[in-house]
Amino acid sequence: MKTRILAAALLASPVAFAHPAFAADKGFGDPVPVGDTLTFDPIIDARLRYEGVDQPTVDADAVTARLRAGFEIRHAPSHLSFLAEAEGTLGIVNQYNAFPFDVPGSSQRRPGFAVVADGESIDLNRLQVQYKTKTFALTVGRQRINLDDQRFVGSVAWRQNEQTFDAVRAEATLGAVSLDGTYAIQQDSIFGSESGPRRAMDGDFVFLQAGTKLGAVSVKAFSYLIDYDDPFAFANSSQTYGARVSGSFPLSKAVKLNVLASYARQKNMGQNPVRYEADFVLAEVGLGYNGFTLSGGYEKLGTDSKVGKGFQTPLATLHKFNGWADLFLTTPGNGLEDYYVTLAKAIPKVKAVQGLTANVIYHEFRSDVGNVKFGTEWDASLAFKTKKVSWLVKYANYDANRFGVDRQILWLQTEVSF
Template sequence: MKDEAVALKLTKAVLGAFLVAGWSGNALAADQPSEDKLQVQPLLDLRLRYENVDQPTLDANGLTLRLRAGAEAKLGHFSFLAEVEGTAALVNNYNAFPFPLPGEDQWRPQYSVIADPENAELNRLQLQYKTGSNSVTLGRQRINLDDQRWVGSVGWRQNEQTFDAVRGEAKLGPVAADLTYAIKQRTIFGADAGPRTAFDGHFIFAGLSSKVGPIQGKLFAYLLDYDEDFFLANSSQSYGLTLSTAVPITGKTKLSLRASYARQSDYAQNPFDYATDYWSLEAGTALAGFAVAGGWEKLGSDKGRGLQTPMATLHKFNGWADLFLTTPTNGLEDAYVSVSRKFDGVKFLPGLNATVVFHQFDSDVGNIEYGTEWDASLGFKISRVAILAKYADYGAKGFGVDTRKFWLQAEWAF
């Protein structure tokens, strides 16, 4: 499906099916607004964050302030959203880019990386038509699919990842369908990142999900065809399945189970010939007021090429120290355990919650022990301000270097 015309035809055909199935006569009439009144909702988000990085030969300190502002106007089934985003560095003793950019002021290789460059940009500009469970969204938009393992907005970083795309979502009886065709991936690195500001290409995200008895399942496909020569190795096709369920144990206590498998191989102009597997298994339950979970994730390797997910919200996976944003050539296995708790009885700290996570990292091939990591977080709210403290401690053995990171963040959203 390399050719753009083929991808466009597929997109039009599927979106056309969505329109016929989801928005025909009765469905549209049942969802007709009682009045066509223009509603405008302001969008405002302010986030202040301090980040410290401690490594054997490098360190970094950054204090950044991110502002997002915009508005969404709704009229009947239509909505129009526009949003700008700006990040300022109040303390900039850090390297904003994990790749060389000679001559760029924010490339400071004497410091460790904190990937929050100073930046001002148009973050989102989209038009949407929505009726019931069916919608089409056109323009620059935020896309978070499932747990964001394959496609996400990278919301942890100050500058958000967005996509220039058309996305259709529809409920067809018991089946939910989701199809996106994107032509640009706008990265978190902002306007001064040179060729890594945004990646052009032809990208298709497709999913079909349904529930059968107690089991929720989803079939998915991600076809990534990049245009930039230096990024062609990330062109891939991934097809997979995710299953989840909850099994009663005693009383109201349940065991949550989730499993995912995918097969990834080279695609389009990728110069590498490889095919490898992705596995994710997780179980969790409540125990004595704590939420306890354990899991195992494998990003396989074949012919010296590790499985990659270049559009994911990568900070959510494989440790908060971010040592594995790019999968090593020998692949990655991550066995982890997490314990968290919400403290509802603390009146002067509403929303108080704490989490501790341990990771054991190993290679998929070669029997290499990469290292271990401890992560911890504490969050609460003061009025409308969300406070978050996080810490990550990666102990290197066969990969990377010892890395400790600390964050203190305050966020206010209107």
């Protein structure tokens, strides 16, 4: 009980951190020299968020506070560092269901409310040792892993509890070639310390990437092998092989063309009870002009129609893709096609705030097979900073078009980090 009271008091601190007087403390959080060769770098990341979900069946109102705190010690001559970081989340307004699955005896499983996957928890978020030079890095321990745009592997930083991995990761640059390899034995999930067996999933996870740059074009090949030990996760055991190409081309002094394409093939692995093969396809084109970016794309998470099993990405930062309303965190059995258009505007020259950005996104969802219309979605966000404090207003509006139920979500968020 005393531990929980202490944690609650500590986790209430994001409100204090967001105060302008605190943010104006110049130099706070900067590395502190300890002798001639050591530095001590404190880590503080505090976030306060309101998330409101409106559905015809169940609603939710959640106010949560999250604090990450720790430190990193670096020894320059040896290129070694040690990092330790704890993470805690407190539910201030608990009118939400923290878990989309059953957790016997948990007071956070509230089926009468919509899901907001920010359970109250106290966790060891990261604990790692790293050796790093200009051309090589080796990281051992519990760590954050974000690969490319996080479509296949990411830290899910959007949720209050971060996803990390107990892993060994090596990164190297050999001339024009970059190599990245990871072997992990545990996925520490976003659901936190109170989520029962889904707090962390054991297994063998291998992430391999090799890339190079050809002029303005970056080319990368990848493979992701996911083999779970836990029976409830067997259905997500898979092996994925693919490639990714991206590039940015100036069309004039003011106009830039951005292109992105990716293809991958996935099949079952380990003790997955379903034998299947499915494709992933991504194509995106964008134009940038005077702070505006207009882009359009197509993404397909295919399916094996013989067994009704779709292409899955269980280690991804899923909230970034297929709409912020989070309707398609698991690919439907008949697959998913997402046609989307994004308009973004960066407004740097505003005196009162810094980094002002606005985004509007439209999605149209269909099945890969069967020609099922899964509905449409509008997403919008406005973000800016005042000194060291970040602010965010974000909205998602999913229209089911008779496929299921409509969903609207509003987020109000403030965050400070050092």
